[in-house]
Amino acid sequence: MRVLLISTSERTGGAAVAACRLMEALNNNGVKAKMLVRDKQTDNISVVELEAGKLHLWKFIWERIVIWKANRFKKHNLFAVDIANTGTDITSLPEFQEADVIHLHWINQGMLSLKNIQKILASGKPVVWTMHDMWTCTGICHYAYECTRYREECHNCPYIYGGGGKKDLSYRIFQKKKKLYRKASVTFVACSRWLEKSAKESALFSGQTVASIPNPIHINLFKPHNKKEARIKYNLPAAKQLILFGSLKVTDKRKGIDYLVEACRILAEKHPELKDTIEIVVLGHKSEQSEQLSFPFKVHPLPFTNKEHELVSVYNAVDLYVTPSLQDNLPNT
Structure with a gap:
């Protein structure tokens, strides 16, 4: 066929x-x-x-x-x-x-x-x-x-x-x-x-x-690797809990980064001790603008990439991935 x-x-x-x-x-x-x-x-x-x-x-x-x-x-x-x-x-x-x-x-x-x-x-x-x-x-x-x-x-x-x-x-x-x-x-x-x-x-x-029918994913590529090495590659802190937000265009309101900021604010208010342990990784076009948002945690902007091996490394570097989209189909991330 x-x-x-x-x-x-x-x-x-x-x-x-x-x-x-x-x-x-x-x-x-x-x-x-x-x-x-x-x-x-x-x-x-x-x-x-x-x-x-x-x-x-x-x-x-x-x-x-x-x-x-x-x-x-x-x-x-x-x-x-x-x-x-x-x-x-x-x-x-x-x-x-x-x-x-x-x-x-x-x-x-x-x-x-x-x-x-x-x-x-x-x-x-x-x-x-x-x-x-x-x-x-x-x-x-x-x-x-x-x-x-x-x-x-x-x-x-x-x-x-x-x-x-x-x-x-x-x-x-x-x-x-x-x-x-x-x-x-x-x-x-x-x-x-x-x-x-x-x-x-x-x-x-x-x-x-x-x-x-869900999108396919390459399970031999997207799998766990050494977290320490992944963090060194992207100059991310070794001892912090890292939360990842990713989008083709970070400033796209539909992707919900404003809701992530608000969720982090509530989390920091209820558990102020987390300000010393949690940091945010933002991946995508215009990710540097996320540093101007009112995140209560330190932000690490990473540029957009469509290279899958680089995405695998980013995913392995973090502890949690968040999708706060207002409407979405089935994001590949």
């Missing part, structure tokens, strides 16, 4: 990492898997990059322009939503033609448009679509937070400046997705029970097949 996994990126972001790990797991278990991406970051021969060109950048910019216009020319949530109005037709590529199964992953920001996806579905090949956030089952957002309109019909979108309207951008994209899915034969996969439940509640998924 030949499986083609499709993702915007090979290694940037949790969805890309999960897709890449799945490809490796399939190849290690007798399935011939390849990954088609717009942005390739390694020399992995199983990963195929779309033909490079300035057109990819223009597609991304054009999508932002349409969103910007819908936002009354405000930057409000400009990069928090996607509408899939631009993309690349991949159905004529040899990798697509030879595949027995097409496996979609995170395909936003100009990788595939809704029209491109429609053409993939029309090819007659079996399609699996792994959802790495809520975008597949909402109008335009990746995380709906308190909004539940996607359960019936998206409109008056809180992501649009001024609260949108009855037939705003979210409504129009919702209708396009509804039309797309109506005749589609797709198996949708959520990486968590929470996302499975959310997807099944969406009006877009009425009558659709939705399953929950």
Whole structure:
């Protein structure tokens, strides 16, 4: 069996990492898997990059322009939503033609448009679509937070400046997705029970097949190692209890670092003696900004890395990992 996994990126972001790990797991278990991406970051021969060109950048910019216009020319949530109005037709590529199964992953920001996806579905090949956030089952957002309109019909979108309207951008994209899915034969996969439940509640998924399958992990790589050596590698104190918080972008409010700060404040108030024993490790882009937050414990910022052997070392250096996310699918960390 030949499986083609499709993702915007090979290694940037949790969805890309999960897709890449799945490809490796399939190849290690007798399935011939390849990954088609717009942005390739390694020399992995199983990963195929779309033909490079300035057109990819223009597609991304054009999508932002349409969103910007819908936002009354405000930057409000400009990069928090996607509408899939631009993309690349991949159905004529040899990798697509030879595949027995097409496996979609995170395909936003100009990788595939809704029209491109429609053409993939029309090819007659079996399609699996792994959802790495809520975008597949909402109008335009990746995380709906308190909004539940996607359960019936998206409109008056809180992501649009001024609260949108009855037939705003979210409504129009919702209708396009509804039309797309109506005749589609797709198996949708959520990486968590929470996302499975959310997807099944969406009006877009009425009558659709939705399953929950956790992301794979390389258990021969992610395993215990020498903690002392790991702490020396990252210049972390040998005798402290270390708590790790990690995120692609530390300042992303959805990842909940403010709640971690508050939890630590409460802990320090109730047990002031812990100020001498507990310290915080923050991993990710803009981690240095965490030193300005009101943590009651000393903070050790570490830069973002997408190298798995480095992540293994960081995990082995700490005593506890905390995920205070407000909404999340199944973070690879």
